[in-house]
Amino acid sequence: MSRALALVAMLVVTLCAAAPLRAETLIAAMSSHQIQITSNYTGSQLTVFGVVERDGRTVARGDPYDIVVTVRGPRRMLLVREKERLGPIWINRTQRRFPDSSLFLTVASNRPLSEIISPETAQRERIGLEHAQRPRDAALDLDVTTARFQEGLIRILADKGLYTEEDRGVTFLSSTVFSAPINVPATAPTGPYEIDIVLYAGGVPLARQTTHFEVVKSGMEQRLAAGAHDLPLVYGLVTVLMALLLGWLASVVFRRD
Amino acid sequence: MQIYLPIAELPISILTVLGLSGAVGFISGLFGVGGGFLLTPLLIFLDIPPAVAVATVAAQVAGSSTTGVLTYWRRRALDFKLGTILVMGGILGTLLGVLFFNSMRRLGQLELVITLSYVTLFTIIGGLMLYDALRAMMRVRAGKPARLRRRAGTHPWWMGLPWRMRFPHSQLYCSVIPIASLAIVIGFIGAVLGVGGGFILVPALIYFFRIPTAIVVGTSLFQILMTMTGATLLHALTNQSVDIVLAILLLLGGVIGAQFGGRAARNLNVESFRLLLALLILSVGLRFAIELFIPPSEPFSVVSTEGGR
Numbered sequence: 001m002s003r004a005l006a007l008v009a010m011l012v013v014t015l016c017a018a019a020p021l022r023a024e025t026l027i028a029a030m031s032s033h034q035i036q037i038t039s040n041y042t043g044s045q046l047t048v049f050g051v052v053e054r055d056g057r058t059v060a061r062g063d064p065y066d067i068v069v070t071v072r073g074p075r076r077m078l079l080v081r082e083k084e085r086l087g088p089i090w091i092n093r094t095q096r097r098f099p100d101s102s103l104f105l106t107v108a109s110n111r112p113l114s115e116i117i118s119p120e121t122a123q124r125e126r127i128g129l130e131h132a133q134r135p136r137d138a139a140l141d142l143d144v145t146t147a148r149f150q151e152g153l154i155r156i157l158a159d160k161g162l163y164t165e166e167d168r169g170v171t172f173l174s175s176t177v178f179s180a181p182i183n184v185p186a187t188a189p190t191g192p193y194e195i196d197i198v199l200y201a202g203g204v205p206l207a208r209q210t211t212h213f214e215v216v217k218s219g220m221e222q223r224l225a226a227g228a229h230d231l232p233l234v235y236g237l238v239t240v241l242m243a244l245l246l247g248w249l250a251s252v253v254f255r256r257d
Numbered sequence: 258m259q260i261y262l263p264i265a266e267l268p269i270s271i272l273t274v275l276g277l278s279g280a281v282g283f284i285s286g287l288f289g290v291g292g293g294f295l296l297t298p299l300l301i302f303l304d305i306p307p308a309v310a311v312a313t314v315a316a317q318v319a320g321s322s323t324t325g326v327l328t329y330w331r332r333r334a335l336d337f338k339l340g341t342i343l344v345m346g347g348i349l350g351t352l353l354g355v356l357f358f359n360s361m362r363r364l365g366q367l368e369l370v371i372t373l374s375y376v377t378l379f380t381i382i383g384g385l386m387l388y389d390a391l392r393a394m395m396r397v398r399a400g401k402p403a404r405l406r407r408r409a410g411t412h413p414w415w416m417g418l419p420w421r422m423r424f425p426h427s428q429l430y431c432s433v434i435p436i437a438s439l440a441i442v443i444g445f446i447g448a449v450l451g452v453g454g455g456f457i458l459v460p461a462l463i464y465f466f467r468i469p470t471a472i473v474v475g476t477s478l479f480q481i482l483m484t485m486t487g488a489t490l491l492h493a494l495t496n497q498s499v500d501i502v503l504a505i506l507l508l509l510g511g512v513i514g515a516q517f518g519g520r521a522a523r524n525l526n527v528e529s530f531r532l533l534l535a536l537l538i539l540s541v542g543l544r545f546a547i548e549l550f551i552p553p554s555e556p557f558s559v560v561s562t563e564g565g566r
Contacts, residue, residue, distance in 0.1 A: 037261060038261065039260055039261050039502075040259070040260070040261065041261040041268060042259050042261075042268050043268075076561040077561070078559055078560070078561055079559070079560045079561075080557055080558070080559050081557065081558050081560075082556050082557050083553050083556045083557075083558075084556070085552075088550060089549045089550055090549060090550070090551075090552060090553055091369050091549075092368060092369065092558070103561060149557065152555075152556070152557030152559075153557065153559055155555075155557070156555065156557060156558070156559050157559065160304075186261070186267055186268045187266075187267045187304070189266065190266065217263060220263075221261055221263040222263075224263040224264070224501055224502065225263045225264060228263075228264055228493070228497045228499065228501075229497050232493050232494045232497055233490075233493070233494060235493050235497075235499070235501070236489060236490045236492075236493025236494055236499065237490070238501070239316050239489060239493060239499050239501050239504055240316065240319060240486055240489050240490060242320075242501075242504070242505070242508075243316045243317065243319045243320030243323070243486075243489070243504065243508055244319065244320060244323050244486075246320050246323075246505075246508045246509070246512055247319075247320040247321060247322070247323025247324040247327070247508070247512055248323055248324070248327065249512075250324045250512035250513060250515070250516055251323070251324045251327040251328055251516070254513075254516040
């Protein structure tokens with residue numbers, strides 16, 4: 001917690017030193033830019049801190065500030081298949097590709113998204129699981145079938161805890177300072193994560209800020225994974241020898257005759 | 258207590274894995290089957306990526322069959338001559354199976370092929386074995402000897418094909434053709450389904466060639482040890498999906514379980530042995546059949562086809 005306070009203090013100092021600005025500016029920092037996976041890793045939590053910076057010339061607004069934080073994990077080609085009935089059996093028949101899709105997605109906001117922005121803005125700005133799931137250059141409108149497949153994709157990944165929507169995931173510490181804890185489950189993939197923070201007031205986007213972090217294997221986990229890829233023959237031989245040795249050892253230990 | 262698996266990329270409970278592998282190891286030692294056909298689906302059920310499950314189970318099966326091979330070898334219940342022919346045929350079958358595997362994957366129907374093969378193979382083999390075991394048990398109960406279908410001196414036609422060889426240890430004088438064909442078929446099925454094939458080899462050697470059960474189990478374990486050692490190396494070289502941490506956990510449970518299984522096998526009479534193996538194989542087949550026939554609660558499935566895994 002003291003670390004968190006120090007960060008906020010640092011942000012406030014940065015804020016005071018900043019040059020004069022006309023509209024709101026968003027300044028954000030993270031508790032950490034790297035999550036290290038070790039053998040006892042069971043998931044991790046990061047916190048995003050931010051300050052809404054305004055100066056004397058900033059227009060007074062009747063609406064309170066809203067913050068939406070979107071965290072996108074490493075991108076992969078996701079293949080969604082649907083089981084259909086063929087005679088008496090159920091088999092995968094149709095499939096849809098979702099290229100450049102995140103395997104991890106969290107959308108956190110200080111109140112439900114529907115209260116912050118209109119559906120049109122959500123779609124245009126790619127806010128919310130359904131819109132954020134699509135890569136940036138993809139078409140906005142999905143045909144009916146693809147939309148159904150996307151619903152399935154979101155449902156499955158949400159069940160696995162990889163896709164989350166947090167209606168109360170952002171907390172305002174004062175009217176302009178906020179924090180958002182980001183839960184990264186152990187099953188979240190390794191690689192780069194990008195965080196997109198958008199400030200709204202009265203449904204209008206005012207400022208945007210992006211930052212990032214990464215999930216990496218470290219220590220023993222990293223060495224084993226690297227060994228498997230860089231020295232596959234050695235890795236394979238070591239595994240086999242170890243298997244044979246353990247098998248032999250067991251027969252010696254348990255030998256009765 | 259949880260441990261993070263470096264290749265599967267998720268944490269897993271140590272006790273769960275030890276318990277599972279111990280139970281499967283017991284079955285493996287008891288019946289002389291590798292146990293891959295049980296362990297692989299169980300690991301996938303625990304969210305381990307299928308490629309990692311198949312490759313890592315290969316390493317585990319190699320280790321736990323080593324224990325069995327040594328045990329049976331000490332008891333002189335292992336026919337190396339028969340085993341070598343089985344291994345050679347198995348290698349050819351594996352190559353053909355890998356070619357078939359890749360072409361089905363290109364067509365996008367690999368999953369269906371795997372499920373359908375599990376259902377047909379397991380229900381047919383399991384059902385036939387169950388029928389036979391029950392019939393034998395009824396005979397015993399009725400006071401008649403549980404006699405084999407063929408009397409001494411007669412032999413099925415396939416044993417009389419050309420290139421007959423003597424396998425003194427297995428009390429077998431038989432053509433090489435049916436034995437090699439069997440090995441090729443098993444290698445083929447093993448490569449496609451990611452299993453060792455012991456569950457087909459054991460009943461086939463017992464039913465088609467009338468080899469004594471104890472020698473069948475030892476020889477089958479020898480064949481499995483050889484194929485699975487090769488499979489582990491191939492997986493490590495081609496797709497890097499062998500998880501060494503998971504392999505160690507599976508081995509610890511597996512080798513200990515196999516010891517108790519091997520010991521329990523000695524106290525089991527032939528009829529119960531056949532009945533239990535039949536029920537086991539049949540239940541796995543039915544488990545896959547349910548998946549095929551029952552409307553799924555979640556019709557969609559997601560696979561990541563790029564990157565990491």
